[in-house]
Amino acid sequence: MKVALLSDCYLPRLGGIEVQTHDLARHLVALGHEVEVFTATPGPEGEMRGEITVIDGIPVHRLAIRLPWELPVNPLAPRELRRRLTGGGFDVAHVQTGVVSPFAWDSTRVTIGMGLPTAMTWHCMLGPVAPGFGAVGFVKRWAAKGVAMSAVSAVAAAPLRELVGPSASVSVLPNGIDVARWRLPPSGPTPTTQSSEQESGPIVVHSIGGERQADRPSLTAQPSEQEMPLRLVTAMRLAARKRPRALVKLVARAEQLAGRGSFSLTVLGEGPDRGKVESHLADEGIGWVSLPGRVSREELRARYAAADVYVSPSALESFGIAALEARTAGLPVVGRSGSGIGEFVTHGQGGLIVPDDAAMAGALAGLAVDRDRLAAMRRWNLEHPPEQDWPHVAALALAEYERAIELSTAPGRR
Incomplete structure (x- = not known):
């Protein structure tokens, strides 16, 4: 399976989403899958505007532009992202998102428009801002169009389930560790x-x-x-x-x-x-x-x-x-x-x-x-070691990809 991982933030920035996305990529590759990362974060030497860096053997597309404080934002990225995803032969896209993730959300619009099966994992607690997301409605629309929604914990999944409604399901895809x-x-x-x-x-x-x-x-x-x-x-x-x-x-x-x-x-x-x-x-x-x-x-x-x-x-x-x-x-x-x-x-x-x-x-x-x-x-x-070991988590991620593929072919989903 060829997987596109899409995230506003990625290495060399350090944080939960950045490290988790990188570790997920490594473990998917170890299982024999092909992975490429797309991000609005500049590279270790300031690479941006579509330059590709390679970290641990994984190609990273740096769709970043020069902004103060190297903010991972690029409203000009969707067109180039669509071109690269279209020509890349990807089987599925996996979007990593938080409360404010403009690149991830633009990426989701692109993948839905392409008909590329899409999984989306939420790494945040939506509780305080859930009413705002409910008012604008885009999360529910994405779920209705076949995006396989997941969150990193049951408590994070609960408000997401309220947003997408009873017609869509939300899985728990936990973070992993070695x-x-x-x-x-x-x-x-x-x-x-x-x-x-x-x-x-x-x-x-x-x-x-x-x-x-x-x-x-x-x-x-x-x-x-x-x-x-x-x-x-x-x-x-x-x-x-x-x-x-x-x-x-x-x-x-x-x-x-x-x-x-x-x-x-x-x-x-x-x-x-x-x-x-x-x-x-x-x-x-x-x-x-x-x-x-x-x-x-x-x-x-x-x-x-x-x-x-x-x-x-x-x-x-x-x-x-x-x-x-x-x-x-x-x-x-x-x-x-x-x-x-x-x-x-x-x-x-x-x-x-x-x-x-x-x-x-x-x-x-x-x-x-x-x-x-x-x-x-x-x-x-x-x-009693925890169950959130990477082999277990990677298997759950692959199950989400299969679910995204099934949803994308369901009648009326796209």
């Missing part, structure tokens, strides 16, 4: 007993004024697990939607409940709200938060192995790839109800699902003093 890459041995030591620089010497906690050393008993008087700070970690884009400042505030509340020195927090990632987070830390005199920036997948796995709990404060998390990776590495995950994290974390088993920030602060405080419960959750995660 489970073997993230999984740690079930028999391995837990983070609180691993030998590492943090356990064998002073903890270095990054603060706005530079570095400071936390108090640490000497090796001759080793602290018990209950006396050690609970090491919290998260990986997120430092943007308002991900709520990094709210996370710091709720952990501070948890510290009030559990006692001073109960937590350390590492926030991995970059984004426009970094300055606001740093200002808040400076204003409040908080020195137990570390902001290392964006790190590689290898370092991310190492940091998960050295942490105790993964925290996800976002209420609008359609899936939660980083949380799934952390859960696969064994970390208990504390996340919000109504988010996609509930797809792979069962409350009380592999983590805790809570309704709001106050409940999240209480949950963290409880784990800080109940390390036996924490260890039990970790063991469960390590002994």
Whole structure:
């Protein structure tokens, strides 16, 4: 099968859709399929206006134009996209979309107009904006014309089903990860007993004024697990939607409940709200938060192995790839109800699902003093790998392509 993957954003930009689209392409190729990517994102050397770059053997058509901040927008792309898709011999198009995805939506209009079977996956929570989508009606029209609709989680699919109506179905096509890459041995030591620089010497906690050393008993008087700070970690884009400042505030509340020195927090990632987070830390005199920036997948796995709990404060998390990776590495995950994290974390088993920030602060405080419960959750995660492994997800994607082909040939669909 020859597949066209269409996405506003793609590598070298880094984000959920970008990485997922690339990983999906790689796994489809590994299964013997032919894949080409079409995007409005410039290439690593600024390639645009139809130039083709190759990443991991996959051709990437850079239908981008020069815009401020390299915005992945190109209203001139449809004509050239139609020409390339028409001459490319593609069997199916797979559109990746979010709440605002002008290139993806233009691509869908092109593929529908061509009669090319089209699958569309939504990587967002439509809840707050669903009424607007319902008013303009284009999503329902696309479904009526045979576009195979899917979303990355059941909670993301629910408002989409309301939009398309009872005459069309919406599948769940989850994000995927390489489970073997993230999984740690079930028999391995837990983070609180691993030998590492943090356990064998002073903890270095990054603060706005530079570095400071936390108090640490000497090796001759080793602290018990209950006396050690609970090491919290998260990986997120430092943007308002991900709520990094709210996370710091709720952990501070948890510290009030559990006692001073109960937590350390590492926030991995970059984004426009970094300055606001740093200002808040400076204003409040908080020195137990570390902001290392964006790190590689290898370092991310190492940091998960050295942490105790993964925290996800976002209420609008359609899936939660980083949380799934952390859960696969064994970390208990504390996340919000109504988010996609509930797809792979069962409350009380592999983590805790809570309704709001106050409940999240209480949950963290409880784990800080109940390390036996924490260890039990970790063991469960390590002994039960998640089902969102790439071979499974790629098979689901291929099933969506077959569904798109069937819908495109149904009477009256085109």
